[in-house]
Amino acid sequence: MDLHQFIQLTVNGLINGSTYALLGVGFALILGVTGRFHFAYAFTYTLTGYLAAVAASSWGLPVIPAMLIGLLVGIVMGVLIEVGVYRPLAAKAGTNSLLVIFVASLGITIAGQSAITLIWGLNAQARTLEAFKISTWHLGSINFTNLDVLTVVVAWACTLAFSAFLRFSSHGRQIKAVRANPEMAQAVGIDSRAIYRVAFAIGSIFAGVAAILYTLKYAAVPDMGQRPVFYALVVAFIGGTARAPWKVGLTGLGLGLIESWSGNWVSAQWSSTIVFAVLLIYLTWQSLKSAAWARPIRVLAQQS
Amino acid sequence: MTYYSDWINQILIFAIFAMSLNLLMGYAGQVSVAHAAFGGVGGYAAGYLSAHSGTPFLLAIVIGVAIAAVIGGIISLPALRLSQEYLVLLTLAAATILISIVTSVDIFGGALGLQGIQPAELFGKQLLLPEDWLVPLIVAAVLVYLVCWRLGESPYGRVLRGIREDEMVTRALGKNVFTYKVAAFAITAGMAGLAGALLAFYNGLAIPSQYGFSYAMAIIAMVILGGAGNLNGSVVGAIVVVGSEPFLQKVVNIAPDKASLIRLLLYGLLLVVVLLVRPQGIVPERLQRRGLLGRLLRRDEDEVPEATGPPAASEAASAPSEPVASGNGAAPAGEAGQVVVEVNGLEKAFGGIQAVNGLDIELAAGQITGLIGPNGAGKTTVFNLLTGSIQPDAGTVVLRGEDITGRPPNRVAQKGMVRSFQDVRVYPRLSALQNVLMGIPDQPGEHALPLFLAPWRVIRGERQARRRALECLGFVGLADKAHESAGEMAFGEQKLVALARLLATDADILLLDEPASGIDTRWVDRMLEAIERLRTEGKIICIVEHNLHVVERIADRIFFMDGGKVAAKGTMEELRSQKHLVEAYFGVV
Numbered sequence: 001m002d003l004h005q006f007i008q009l010t011v012n013g014l015i016n017g018s019t020y021a022l023l024g025v026g027f028a029l030i031l032g033v034t035g036r037f038h039f040a041y042a043f044t045y046t047l048t049g050y051l052a053a054v055a056a057s058s059w060g061l062p063v064i065p066a067m068l069i070g071l072l073v074g075i076v077m078g079v080l081i082e083v084g085v086y087r088p089l090a091a092k093a094g095t096n097s098l099l100v101i102f103v104a105s106l107g108i109t110i111a112g113q114s115a116i117t118l119i120w121g122l123n124a125q126a127r128t129l130e131a132f133k134i135s136t137w138h139l140g141s142i143n144f145t146n147l148d149v150l151t152v153v154v155a156w157a158c159t160l161a162f163s164a165f166l167r168f169s170s171h172g173r174q175i176k177a178v179r180a181n182p183e184m185a186q187a188v189g190i191d192s193r194a195i196y197r198v199a200f201a202i203g204s205i206f207a208g209v210a211a212i213l214y215t216l217k218y219a220a221v222p223d224m225g226q227r228p229v230f231y232a233l234v235v236a237f238i239g240g241t242a243r244a245p246w247k248v249g250l251t252g253l254g255l256g257l258i259e260s261w262s263g264n265w266v267s268a269q270w271s272s273t274i275v276f277a278v279l280l281i282y283l284t285w286q287s288l289k290s291a292a293w294a295r296p297i298r299v300l301a302q303q304s
Numbered sequence: 305m306t307y308y309s310d311w312i313n314q315i316l317i318f319a320i321f322a323m324s325l326n327l328l329m330g331y332a333g334q335v336s337v338a339h340a341a342f343g344g345v346g347g348y349a350a351g352y353l354s355a356h357s358g359t360p361f362l363l364a365i366v367i368g369v370a371i372a373a374v375i376g377g378i379i380s381l382p383a384l385r386l387s388q389e390y391l392v393l394l395t396l397a398a399a400t401i402l403i404s405i406v407t408s409v410d411i412f413g414g415a416l417g418l419q420g421i422q423p424a425e426l427f428g429k430q431l432l433l434p435e436d437w438l439v440p441l442i443v444a445a446v447l448v449y450l451v452c453w454r455l456g457e458s459p460y461g462r463v464l465r466g467i468r469e470d471e472m473v474t475r476a477l478g479k480n481v482f483t484y485k486v487a488a489f490a491i492t493a494g495m496a497g498l499a500g501a502l503l504a505f506y507n508g509l510a511i512p513s514q515y516g517f518s519y520a521m522a523i524i525a526m527v528i529l530g531g532a533g534n535l536n537g538s539v540v541g542a543i544v545v546v547g548s549e550p551f552l553q554k555v556v557n558i559a560p561d562k563a564s565l566i567r568l569l570l571y572g573l574l575l576v577v578v579l580l581v582r583p584q585g586i587v588p589e590r591l592q593r594r595g596l597l598g599r600l601l602r603r604d605e606d607e608v609p610e611a612t613g614p615p616a617a618s619e620a621a622s623a624p625s626e627p628v629a630s631g632n633g634a635a636p637a638g639e640a641g642q643v644v645v646e647v648n649g650l651e652k653a654f655g656g657i658q659a660v661n662g663l664d665i666e667l668a669a670g671q672i673t674g675l676i677g678p679n680g681a682g683k684t685t686v687f688n689l690l691t692g693s694i695q696p697d698a699g700t701v702v703l704r705g706e707d708i709t710g711r712p713p714n715r716v717a718q719k720g721m722v723r724s725f726q727d728v729r730v731y732p733r734l735s736a737l738q739n740v741l742m743g744i745p746d747q748p749g750e751h752a753l754p755l756f757l758a759p760w761r762v763i764r765g766e767r768q769a770r771r772r773a774l775e776c777l778g779f780v781g782l783a784d785k786a787h788e789s790a791g792e793m794a795f796g797e798q799k800l801v802a803l804a805r806l807l808a809t810d811a812d813i814l815l816l817d818e819p820a821s822g823i824d825t826r827w828v829d830r831m832l833e834a835i836e837r838l839r840t841e842g843k844i845i846c847i848v849e850h851n852l853h854v855v856e857r858i859a860d861r862i863f864f865m866d867g868g869k870v871a872a873k874g875t876m877e878e879l880r881s882q883k884h885l886v887e888a889y890f891g892v893v
Binding site for chain 2: 031037085088089092093098099100102103104106107108109110111112113114115117118122226230233234237267269270272273276277279280283284286287
């Protein structure tokens with residue numbers, strides 16, 4: 001691999017990694033604060049992207065209001081899912097609610113994706129959204145587009161702003177308190193239920209922003225949410241759901257780089273396999289960490 | 305005819321998928337989003353053999369099943385020690401990788417799929433039309449049903465349910481949860497492989513999308529809609545999810561492309577509604593067995609003499625006095641006073657907190673040892689360390705001269721040391737009898753092979769196990785409540801059930817975590833009498849207890865723990881004579 005190619009792959013990796021960061025931060029927030037395995041993240045993602053495109057192309061709205069409508073509906077849907085489905089399920093299932101909520105989340109995703117196709121996508125499934133003319137920039141021999149620059153800027157602006165919000169605002173500290181210990185937070189007068197709703201709202205914003213960026217680049221299709229939710233899962237779990245957003249974001253960036261660099265050795269269709277291979281290795285390591293028979297290995301690792 | 309045969313065939317194939325996943329998810333409580341992909345492994349393996357080597361239909365299917373089972377078992381390995389959310393993630397990763405392999409490797413035909421699969425041939429007759437497939441698929445589905453039923457509704461299935469209800473307790477009772485999980489993954493992946501291979505031959509084609517994530521979701525939906533933990537439910541689930549499409553097309557008269565979308569919309573919504581309104585599914589799980597074997601055994605139970613009277617403390621003494629300690633070949637407890645368990649320099653830190661800090665204790669035969677100390681002294685942690693549910697940082701646990709430090713809980717239990725839990729942890733959805741049955745070691749029916757190869761041994765073993773379990777329940781005076789659901793019993797009764805469950809393990813070293821706390825006084829007496837009687841039968845007992853009256857009454861020797869180590873030891877009298885202890889812990893006595 002020559003240097004030029006390496007730099008180009010790195011740039012591509014950073015661009016893709018920024019959207020993975022966005023996806024991961026939102027998912028990690030929801031999982032970390034509420035404990036809900038929110039697979040329907042894929043649905044709110046699709047809803048935002050698709051609705052923005054439909055509002056612009058079919059309803060003739062200007063691009064910015066169209067995006068805002070998409071975001072708003074995505075947020076409302078995220079909160080509604082929490083209030084209308086997850087919370088009652090969790091109340092019923094008690095401590096063992098993870099599986100139930102995951103399955104319900106699958107159901108919502110299946111139903112939601114079909115509803116979107118039925119309502120808007122029967123004739124033409126792919127919907128494009130154009131905000132500005134996409135042009136390619138050259139920096140030496142490295143190529144990227146103005147949309148790529150926007151993607152990176154928006155992704156990190158959101159992630160860093162949210163990090164600062166968690167750290168410095170009182171609402172942010174309340175979110176962190178609930179994430180650390182919901183009962184204790186409740187006891188000192190924080191309304192955990194409200195914080196859960198806020199987590200879903202903010203998480204849905206992150207998903208929505210990523211969806212709009214995707215739609216600008218390619219097009220909105222009814223099953224556009226499936227791959228992103230996988231990436232979100234990987235980033236959130238490896239990055240850690242209780243970490244600061246920018247750290248989770250860096251995990252996303254790392255994943256984008258690994259995926260992009262691997263493209264040099266394996267064909268492009270294998271690149272998502274690489275991501276899951278990383279996850280598999282990570283999970284195997286996690287399970288080794290607690291296994292009794294791996295104790296000597298851990299002791300050795302500590303000594304070295 | 306062909307139209308409906310086709311749909312019936314698809315329902316049959318997906319019923320096999322759903323039953324296989326149900327055994328894993330409904331019975332054993334392990335989620336998998338990889339079962340469609342395991343089907344893909346079976347389908348591609350069998351299809352490849354047929355297309356490229358001309359392997360005959362049945363042989364190709366058998367090989368496909370075997371490969372799927374092996375891959376399923378391997379994939380489950382890292383999952384075994386991870387919590388549920390990681391299991392979702394792991395199976396998702398595995399499924400994605402498997403599907404992208406068959407999509408990307410040229411010999412499998414890429415996204416267009418694997419072509420050239422030879423038509424299936426059975427007894428010299430080619431299966432070409434959907435009608436030809438009806439009988440073979442019914443036979444396959446019935447076979448899978450029978451296998452799942454045998455595994456699920458037997459002592460084997462009882463252990464699977466135990467893992468679902470409380471994995472930690474199941475390990476602490478000596479069951480090797482590890483192998484059960486791998487076996488459950490392998491067996492069910494094999495069955496999914498069968499469904500996938502049948503699907504490939506049925507369509508004459510194996511394509512990636514046929515085994516993709518949307519099918520994984522559909523299979524999960526079938527299990528949950530139909531009813532997790534009930535095989536009939538999975539068949540119903542397959543009928544509802546698959547059959548809704550021809551229903552919408554023919555009965556409601558919707559165009560095919562719209563019908564498939566409306567079907568997805570409906571079953572997605574139905575899934576959410578069912579979870580909210582009827583979480584047990586359309587056909588709920590049965591917790592009492594009513595199968596043929598169950599009836600046979602039930603008759604047998606009635607021959608066991610009714611053990612005890614009502615649960616009044618005064619009558620507890622009239623409980624049968626035959627020893628329960630020596631069930632089937634318990635190891636000899638040894639001379640009274642002889643040290644059986646020796647703990648030296650045990651240490652454990654959690655983050656910055658040194659919970660146990662150089663602990664030395666010994667448990668002697670024929671004695672009840674009390675472990676007392678203020679909250680946070682590390683008493684329960686000691687039990688966790690002794691039985692291997694957490695790993696010590698340093699120190700040794702020696703049982704009859706054998707170093708068992710850091711052995712997993714099931715091995716420690718098999719060596720003869722078991723523990724109870726502070727918060728009781730009976731299996732709430734199993735009956736008292738089934739709870740106690742879970743304690744009984746070495747049941748032939750708890751292994752997959754004897755279930756199919758030596759059913760008579762299973763019947764005999766189960767009969768013995770039930771007799772023994774009733775004895776243990778009788779010992780704590782609860783034989784008359786054997787068939788009540790444990791979760792609905794009084795807290796004190798639950799503690800007695802948990803004690804009976806420990807006795808059933810035949811272990812002779814019992815670590816009891818607060819056996820008498822939080823229960824009604826009438827149960828306290830009964831509990832203490834039971835413990836004292838166990839001492840006379842030679843059990844080695846260690847209790848953690850806050851109630852000093854209880855400790856004083858039954859403990860022969862007491863270790864006073866503070867700050868993670870033994871601060872003082874002796875009889876209660878001797879401890880009371882130490883002034884600083886009285887001030888620090890006993891208060892004004």
